Amino acid sequence: MAENEYNAATYGERIADVYDDWHTTYEEETIATLKLLAGGGPALELGIGTGRMALPLAAQGVAVHGLDASPAMVARLRAKPGGDAIPVTIGDFAGCEVEGEFTLVYIVFNTFFALLTQEDQLRCFRGVARHLTADGVFLIEAFAPDLTLYPKGQSLRASQISTEHVNFLIAKHDPIAQRIIQQQVVVTDQGMRLFPLQIRYAWPSELDLMAQLAGLRLRHRWGNWRREAFTAESGKHVSVYERTGA
Numbered sequence: 001m002a003e004n005e006y007n008a009a010t011y012g013e014r015i016a017d018v019y020d021d022w023h024t025t026y027e028e029e030t031i032a033t034l035k036l037l038a039g040g041g042p043a044l045e046l047g048i049g050t051g052r053m054a055l056p057l058a059a060q061g062v063a064v065h066g067l068d069a070s071p072a073m074v075a076r077l078r079a080k081p082g083g084d085a086i087p088v089t090i091g092d093f094a095g096c097e098v099e100g101e102f103t104l105v106y107i108v109f110n111t112f113f114a115l116l117t118q119e120d121q122l123r124c125f126r127g128v129a130r131h132l133t134a135d136g137v138f139l140i141e142a143f144a145p146d147l148t149l150y151p152k153g154q155s156l157r158a159s160q161i162s163t164e165h166v167n168f169l170i171a172k173h174d175p176i177a178q179r180i181i182q183q184q185v186v187v188t189d190q191g192m193r194l195f196p197l198q199i200r201y202a203w204p205s206e207l208d209l210m211a212q213l214a215g216l217r218l219r220h221r222w223g224n225w226r227r228e229a230f231t232a233e234s235g236k237h238v239s240v241y242e243r244t245g246a
Contacts, residue, residue: 006196006198007069008069008092008094008114009069009070009071010196011070011114011195011196011197011198012049012068012069012070012072012073013070013071013072013073014194014195014196015195016050016070016072016073016075016076017072017076019049019050019073019076020050020052020076023052026052026053026056027225029224029225029226029227030053030108030225031053031056031057031060033225033227033238034053034057034062034104034106034139035057035060035061035062037103037104037106037137037139037240038057038062038103038104039103039104039135040103041063041102041103041104041133041136042062042063042064042065042100042101042102042103042104043057043062043063043064043065043102043103043104043105043106044064044065044066044067044098044100044102044104044105044106044131045057045064045065045066045067045105045106045107045108046067046093046096046105046106046107046111046112046124046128047067047068047069047093047107047108047109047111047114048064048066048067048068048073048074048077048086048088049068049070049073049074049076049077050073050076050077050080051066051076051077051080051083051086053106053108054066054077054086055077055080055082055083055086058082058085058086059082062104064086065086065087065088065089065098065100065102066086066087066088066089067088067089067091067093067096067097067098068088068089068090068091068093069090069091069092069093071090074088074090093107093115093124093127094115094120094121094123094124094127095123095124095127096124096127096128096130096131097127098131100131101131101132101133101136102131102132102133102136103132103133103135103136103137104136104137104138104139105128105131105132105136105137105138105139106138106139106140106141107139107140107141108139108141109141110141110142110143110199110236112124112140112142112202113142113143113199113200113201113202114198114199115200116179116198116199116200117200118200118202118206118210121200121202121210122210122213122214125138125210125211125213125214125216126213126214126215128214128216129214129215129216129243132243134243135242135243136242136243137219137240137241137242138211138216138240138241138242139238139239139240139241140207140238140239140241141225141236141237141238141239142201142202142207142236142237142239143201143235143236144204144234144235144236144237145178145201145203146235147173147175149173150171150172150173150180153172153173153174153175154171154172154173155169155170155171155172155173156168156169156170156171157169159184164188164189165186165187165188165189166186166187167184167185167186167187168184168185169182169183169184169185170182170183170185171183177200178200178201178202179198179199179200180198180199180200180201181196181198182196182197182198182199183195183196183197184196184197204221204230204237204239207239208239211241212244215243215244216241216242216243216244217241217242217243217244218239218240218241219240219241219242220238220239220240221237221238221239221240222237222238222239223236223237223238224236224238225238
């Protein structure tokens with residue numbers, strides 16, 4: 001693989017040193033919901049990253065394990081108080097190659113869409129199903145696709161502007177492959193940095209079909225972590241899958 005070719009670790013390796021500066025908060029309802037779904041059993045976070053969710057969840061008494069493709073992101077986790085106590089497997093979560101069974105497997109912040117083909121997304125569902133206990137569940141937090149964000153297949157949006165820096169997003173959209181190729185560009189008086197990201201989004205109904213093919217079915221779909229109804233106006237969904245026949 002060429003050094004500059006995008007792969008499963010690229011996003012994390014590029015953004016690890018600033019990720020916690022940009023993403024410092026989380027919703028208390030998120031931790032409460034994850035703890036409830038774990039039901040006292042162990043949990044596995046796919047794309048655990050720097051531990052933004054795993055550490056507060058572990059602080060609530062949940063035995064959290066992790067899987068992530070980026071050694072740089074996991075190194076950030078390890079450097080935090082309690083980070084060394086969380087077992088983490090380094091690898092692509094498409095195959096969910098970990099040891100053990102879990103009452104909860106979860107993936108948040110749209111990270112499921114980092115799997116760039118439908119085949120890999122389905123493989124992830126099947127891998128998760130192999131690691132769920134009989135009463136275990138799989139939770140996905142993801143955005144609800146909004147194709148109006150990409151007129152003529154492109155987008156250019158400024159997210160932050162100050163006297164010292166500008167932060168903007170450049171994206172191209174392929175509606176056939178359901179792929180978005182994006183660069184987050186940060187320009188300061190110190191220079192410019194690029195943070196590439198590629199995703200393949202999937203519609204909620206498509207995720208439900210993948211679940212069915214993996215022997216799972218939808219238990220809940222909420223519009224947010226407060227567990228409110230998912231509607232046509234919802235910008236994201238929190239979907240919970242269980243074993244068929246559970």
